[in-house]
Amino acid sequence: MTDTVATNRPDAEGRAALRLYLACGLLTIMIFLLDTAFPLGVAMAVPYIAVVLFSLRSPRNQFTLLVAVICSALTIAAFFLKPPTDELWKAALNRALALFAIGVTASLGLQRKIIQQKREMALLERQKAMDDLKILRGLLPICASCKRIRDDQGSWTQIEGYIQAHSEADFSHGICPDCSKRIYPDFQKQKTGGPADT
Numbered sequence: 001m002t003d004t005v006a007t008n009r010p011d012a013e014g015r016a017a018l019r020l021y022l023a024c025g026l027l028t029i030m031i032f033l034l035d036t037a038f039p040l041g042v043a044m045a046v047p048y049i050a051v052v053l054f055s056l057r058s059p060r061n062q063f064t065l066l067v068a069v070i071c072s073a074l075t076i077a078a079f080f081l082k083p084p085t086d087e088l089w090k091a092a093l094n095r096a097l098a099l100f101a102i103g104v105t106a107s108l109g110l111q112r113k114i115i116q117q118k119r120e121m122a123l124l125e126r127q128k129a130m131d132d133l134k135i136l137r138g139l140l141p142i143c144a145s146c147k148r149i150r151d152d153q154g155s156w157t158q159i160e161g162y163i164q165a166h167s168e169a170d171f172s173h174g175i176c177p178d179c180s181k182r183i184y185p186d187f188q189k190q191k192t193g194g195p196a197d198t
Helices: 002-037 048-055 061-081 088-132 159-166 179-181 183-193
Strands: none
Touching: 002 048, 002 061, 048 061, 048 088, 061 088, 179 183
């Protein structure tokens, strides 16, 4: 069942992206038609900002850039398609402000989106690092005699093997002074210069 969910997820994301692209396209066409229907002095290019903001929902940043370029081009095209007015400088200033607003909206929106994407990546990396980190926790059942540890399956394992399997620790072996005196008493007496027991 998980395989079915995993294979359907990219398909669902593709359909959602297609719906977003179609919605942005239809909204752009509607705004352009309204823009050409109104006189040149009316600020009908400003609603293109809504299309740019809507395009930020796409996972692809290039789509938002493309939308901003298309909206800017349509803003300029509508200026030349409409009959001129007496106060052409006001209409030109109006269009320039609309172009500025489209550019600023796309730029700030993409910056915010990129920061959000970096933050999400950092959180995923942190979670992965936390998942990779192995920490021994809880009670460990240990034999009072041989010091072996009982694992989750009920097997008894040497303490070194258990710790290596459940942590990042490695072992090197040596012998402490007390055990050295107990196991190798002759060696200890030679080392200290005393007579060996016979």
